[in-house]
Amino acid sequence: xxxxxxxxxxxxxxxxxxxxxxxxxxxxxxxxxxxxxxxxxxxxxxxxxxxxxxxxxxxxxxxxxxxxxxxxxxxxxxxxxxxxxxxxxx
Numbered sequence: 015x016x017x018x019x020x021x022x023x024x025x026x027x028x029x030x031x032x033x034x035x036x037x038x039x040x041x042x043x044x045x046x047x048x049x050x051x052x053x054x055x056x057x058x059x060x061x062x063x064x065x066x067x068x069x070x071x072x073x074x075x076x077x078x079x080x081x082x083x084x085x086x087x088x089x090x091x092x093x094x095x096x097x098x099x100x101x102x103x104x
Contacts, residue, residue, distance in 0.1 A: 022059075022063065023063065023066045023067045023070075024067075024070075025057065026052065026057060026059050026063055026064060026066075026067040027067040027068075027070050027071055029051075029052055029055040029056075029057045030047060030051060030052070030064070030067060030068075030071060030077070031071060031076060032055060033051045033052075033054065033055055034076070034077070034090075034091045037051075038091055039090075040090065040091075041080070041088045041089065041090035042088055042089065043061075043086055043087065043088050043089075044061040044064045044065045044068070044087075044089075045061045045064075046088075047061075047064045047089065048060055048061045048063070048064045052064070068089060071089075072089075074093075075092065075093035076091070076092065076093055077089045077090060077091060077092055077093075078090065078091075078092035078093075
C-alpha cells in the first residue's frame with residue numbers, strides 16, 4: 015500500500031521548498047518541476063501531484079506563479095521567508 019495522498023502531497027511541497035532553497039533562481043512549470051526538480055530531490059511525481067502541492071506553497075507566500083507571454087505559467091521563489099532565511103545564513 016502506498017503513502018496516503020495528503021502525506022505524499024505534503025512531501026512533494028517540502029521537496030519543492032527545499033529545491034528552491036538550494037536553487038534560488040529556479041523557475042519552472044508544473045511539468046518541469048515534476049521532470050527536473052523533484053527527481054533531483056529523490057522524488058518521482060506527476061505534474062498533477064505537483065499542481066496539488068503548489069497552492070500550499072503559494073498560500074504560505076513561498077512561491078508565486080508568473081504567466082509568460084505565451085500563456086504558460088511558471089513558479090519561482092517569492093516572499094519575505096526567503097529574505098529572512100538569507101539574512102540568517104549570513
